[in-house]
Amino acid sequence: MIKKLLILFTVHCSLFTFINAASVDAQLANSEIVQGNMAQLRIVAHGNRAVFPQITEIGDSKILGRHQSSNNSISYINGKMTTDRSISLVLTFAPQHSMTIPSYRVNIDGTDYKTDPLELKVVKSNAPGVTSGNRFSLHLRADKKSVIVGEPLLVTVFFSLRNGVRLSENPQYSKPEFKGFFVKEIKEEKAYRKGDQQIQELRYILTPEAEGNFTVGPATAKIGVADRSRQDIFGRFFGTNWTSIASNTVNIEVKPAPKDVDLVGNFTIQSSIDKKNVKANKPVNLTVKIEGEGSLEDLDFPNYEIDGVTVYSDDAKIETRIMAGSLKSTYVKSFAFISDHDFSIPARSFSVYNPKTRKAVMLKIPAYEIKVEAAKSISSVPQNVSKGVVQTDLKQTATPLQNSADREKIEVKNVAWWMLGSAFALGILFTYLFQLIPFGKIGKGKNPYKESEALKILYAHINEDREIEEMVKKLYARKNGDKSIRIDKKELREMVERIQKRADK
Known part of the structure; x- marks a missing residue:
């Protein structure tokens, strides 16, 4: 029995050979690309298990896509079967210039292996930008390359599509990365024709958070074009060829802002109150409006705190728009003050630095003196009238008590009959009306107060x-x-x- 097992094992080894030799290889999908197109680096590890390095950038280009897969292959050579297991890592990025892809270390089955460096050549388009002769392209532009902390800049992404190009699917757009900036996307898109191109603009307002050098972008998109090599029986094209594209990147230098500055830009301020004289516990409304060139998205208006005064404020209303290539902002905030005595609304001021004039100015809200009319108390009873007593005909001469009692008896005898009759009739009437009242509906969902x-x-x-x-x-x-x-x-x-x-x- 043991001999038979040994024979079978020998035959198995002679027929099947497993390739376990570990190795690693790096390849570029294209060693030369046009600026604006994507590059792909594929690292292939042969072995049972592979651990790839964490790669977030290649050169100065961010990794925009990362995909890992494995594959098992079987082949027959001279009657023998061999197997190979490979694990692939595909990295997608958008280089802006030619570069050398560095060597990367990959651990395969417990042993480190290195890839060879690769050369990637990036050539510029013959007609760069939105006037490119390409079928479609993305281009990124910033209105400023150097700003100070808090100074906004406008970044615009131009998507250009050549006339006559038929898209079978909507573009899958991914906005640029804006690390180091507060971002507000302008919802209103701008579309127009220029030459043989259809252009759509996507705009973003960036406000730098801290000083330093930052890279904005790229924006990326996948464009689906109808596959003209495939037609149905009616001659209509079906199927989609997808192409990935990327915009350029822009470097932004952010310098420190002057000390003790609240806002950066060119602004004016207005303030008004609806009344200076008010009744007790009635509101006084203060409205503050700041407008001008620059961003007011991050303005933190301090609350008023006044002893003995209740202060309520609503959320600020901020509007941002682009006019003549400049960022215009409007900020409106309202306050309500309530008190039962006189009070003062204190003055407020903001320091604003204008990057164009390189000077700081103060925006001031004046102080307001509010006069409060005291609440009126219930009128007192006249001094010559006894408290709690209703007096009539004070000049009438009093009569003896016995005569008053006799007169009261006579009055009761004279009126008792009609009072009893009236009460009986009213009782019947109220009983009838009482039955008609819809008690189930009373008090449900009604509010006695406006x-x-x-x-x-x-x-x-x-x-x-x-x-x-x-x-x-x-x-x-x-x-x-x-x-x-x-x-x-x-x-x-x-x-x-x-x-x-x-x-x-």
């Missing part, structure tokens, strides 16, 4: 309860036209009744 009246009542108690504060915010937002806010009518009614009961005690 929102404007409830706002006046709750305003004075905004600091007493968190729930009241939230309700006041909602009411105030609806008052300013925000119809998306929903008010729980039952909760509002209970809240107002609770405040009024507290006031009656």
Whole structure:
């Protein structure tokens, strides 16, 4: 039995040979590409197990795509079968210039192996930019190459498609990487024709967070063009050929901003209040408006804190637009002040640095003195009238008690009959009406207080309860036209009744 097993094992070894020799190889899909197109580096490791290095950049180009796969192959040579296991790592990037691909270390089955360096040549298009003669292209442009911290710049990506090129699928666009910047995308896209190109602009407002040198981009896209080599029985093309493209990158230098600067740009400020004299616990509304050239997206307006005064502020309304190639911004914020005594709204100021003039100026909000009219108390009873007594005909001469009692008996005898009859008739009437009243509908979903009246009542108690504060915010937002806010009518009614009961005690 043992001899038979040995014979079978010998035959097996003679027929099947396993290739276990480990090796690694690096290849470029194309050793020469046109600027704006993607390059692909493939690293292939032969062995049972491979550990690739973490590659995030090749030269100064970021890795835009990473894919790993494995493959097992079997081949017969001279009657013998050999097997090979390979593991591949494919890296996609968009080089802007020619470079040498460095050597990379790969661990295969516990042993390190190195790839050979490779040369990649990048040539420029004959007609670079949006006027390129290519079928489609991406181009990235920044309106500034050197800024200070807080100074915005406009980055525009131009997607160019040659007239007559038929796309079978919508382009799969990926926006550039904006590391080191606050980013606001301008939703309004701009499309037009220029020469033989259809151009679409995608714009971004970047505000640098810190000083340093940064690279913006590239933007990338996959373009699907109809496959004209394949037609159905009706002569229509079907199928898609996908092509990956990338834009150029732009280097941005960010310098430090001057110390103690709140804003960077060229701005003006306006402020106004709706009244300087107000009744107790009625709001005084202050509106602040800042506008000009630059970004106001990150302006953090400090809140007012005044002793004995309730202050409420809404969220700032910020509008950003591009006019004549410049970034224009408008910032509007409102405050409401409530108190039962006179108070002052303190002055505020902002330091603004203008990069064009290289000078800093102060934007000032003046102080406001508010006069509050004291709440009126309940009128007192006149001194010559006894408290709690209603007096009539004070000049009438009093009659003896016995005579008054006799007169009262006579009056009762004279009127008792018609009073009893009236009461009986009214009782029948009320009983009939009582049955007609739809009690099931009373009090359901109805609010005895208008929102404007409830706002006046709750305003004075905004600091007493968190729930009241939230309700006041909602009411105030609806008052300013925000119809998306929903008010729980039952909760509002209970809240107002609770405040009024507290006031009656």
